[in-house]
Amino acid sequence: MFSGDYSETTFSGPNFKFEDVNMNDLNLTGTDIPDSLGMGQNLRIRAVVEEFDENLGIIFLDPIVTEIR
Secondary structure (H helix, E strand, O other), X not given: OEEXXXXXXXXXXXXXXXXXXXXXXXXXXXXXXXOOOOOOOOEEEEEEEEEEEOOOOEEXXXXXXXXXX
16 A cells, blocks of 8 residues: 555555454445445545554554545
């Protein structure tokens, strides 16, 4: 997962990852909540930073609220 809007060719910002998280854990909000999420879905995420893996360059997140954009 990357920051910014989805693009097949470019990305910017750090790499983020949820680990051991299911759809219920995401606490989805918004007017049109889908049954599932897929590649290209733009989200606004509020989360707690659990860990930063400097070797992989990944920030591990624990979701608080996830809004469909």
